[in-house]
Amino acid sequence: MLPKHLFVLVFFITLLSACGPVLTQPAMETSTPVSPSPSPSKTYLPSETPLPPAATITPEPLPGLTLWQVNIRSGPGIYFTLLGQINQNQPVQITGVDASGEWFAIAYPSGPEGRGWVTAEYIQATGTDSLPTLGLITLPNGTPAPQASLxxxxxxxxxxxxxxxxxxxxxxxxxxxxxGRNESGSWLLIDYPSAPGGKGWIIAGYVQAQDILNLPAVDSSGTPVVDIPASEPTMILSTPTLTIAPAFQDGDSADDPGASQVFSPLGIRSFSFTSDLSAPDGDLVDWIAIRPYTSQAGMQASLSASLTCAGNGSLQVQLWQGDQQLSNWGSLTCGNSNNQLVLNGGSDYLFRLSINDGNGLRYILYAFTLRSIP
Known part of the structure; x- marks a missing residue:
């Protein structure tokens, strides 16, 4: 038996417990383990591969055949550097044409950019309309530079x-x-590759061209100036008053004539050359080389020759073949018009023009014209 005082103590504690609030220990929340979802992996889009630059389409060269011996030049014009020659009946590969359509670019490994230029008239080819235009020259405003003839x-x-x-x-x-042009329009700036800077000036009075008035005005160095419209009268292409003075010595010879023309069946049927001579000072002699055309070797070609002159003297005209002066070809003097000449087709000839003997300074400005008679 429990002691009395221990029994009372137990009873008293029990009573207190029954009268107090029941304190319930909150249940610990049992979390259901969740398998962690893997973080979504980054999806890398394929990097954009830059497109290769558009390939430059190089047209296939056109095959051609030389009709005559032709000069190869560094550009489309007789003032470009002479690179070499190609004989008659030789194949060429044509790669382009100049803006005038008068010169073909051909494959020529030793030339600038691996090409050379030949006169289109002396090349036989088909399909040339598809050739790309090369060597186009533009003005500062982007428009094509006009062409002119002298x-x-x-x-x-x-x-x-x-x-x-x-x-x-x-x-x-x-x-x-x-x-370009100077401010008055009396002188014209031209593309002249053999000069320092590739430019040169020529007098406007002997130039035939369109749109000269629209050329930009430039100073002597070619720098644009305030554009002053050229006055119309300066551009009238008239022959200036003849001045009796020594003619400029152009240095031509039988080996390096001042003009040369090969007649062909494709359109070259006439030829004109204008120059001047003087004596005893100045340019004493001019040489003009020609080659008549016939459809068959050994045939004779008929030509019509004219010679107009101005000045205070008269001209002597000789015909040479090689180093031999011919005596039975006929004659040509100042004032003659449509004199008929008969020469061997395919043969090379030289006209030699000089001023006849006289007293004092004699000067002649002349125009020599030769036309093939069908």
């Missing part, structure tokens, strides 16, 4: 005036690109 041989000068240095001589009928 009515007589001209000095190319370093500036717009006769007091500037001569850079070279262009023959009559040469084709040039016009890139």
């Amino acid at each position: 009515t007589q041989k001209l000095n190319v000068r370093s500036g717009p005036g006769t007091h500037f240095d001569s850079l070279g001589i262009l023959p009559a009928n040469a084709i040039v690109w016009l890139t």
Whole structure:
């Protein structure tokens, strides 16, 4: 038996427990383990591969055949550097054409950019309409530079005036690109690759061209100036008043004639050359080389020759073949028109023009015309 005082103590504790609030220990929340979802892996889009640059389409060269022996030049014009020659009946690969359609670019490994230029008239080819245009020259505003032809041989000068240095001589009928003018329009800036800076000046009075008035005005160095419209009268292509003075010595010879023309069945049927001579000072002699055309070797070609002159003297005209002067070809003097000549087709000839003997300074400005008679 429990002691009395221990029994009372137990009873008292029990009573207190029954009367107090029941404190319930909150159940610990049992978390259901969840398998962690893997983080979504990054999906890398394929990097955009840059497109290769568009390939430059190089047209296939066109095969051609030389109709005559042709000169190969570094550009589309007779004032470009002579690179070599190709004989008659030789194959060529044509890669382009100039803007005038008068010159073909051909594959020529030793030339600039692996090409050379030949006169289109002397190349036989088909499908040339598909050739790309090469060597196009543009003005500062992006428009194509106009072409022009010369009515007589001209000095190319370093500036717009006769007091500037001569850079070279262009023959009559040469084709040039016009890139500017002086403020009055009396001198024209041309593309002239053989000169320092690739430019030169020619006098406007002997130039046949369109749109000269729209050329940009430039100073003597070719720098654009405030554009002053050229006055119309300066561009009238008239022959200036003849001045009796020594003719400029162009340095031509039998080996290096001042003009040369090969007649062909494809359209070259006439030829004109304008120049001047003087004696006893100045340019004493001019040489003009020609080759008549016939459809068969050994046949004779008929030609019509004319010679107009102005000045205070008269001209003597001789015909040479090789180093031999011919005596039975006929004659040609100042004022003759449509004199008929009969020469061997496919043969090379040289006309030699000089001023007849006389007293004092004698000067002649002449125009020599030769036409093939069908």
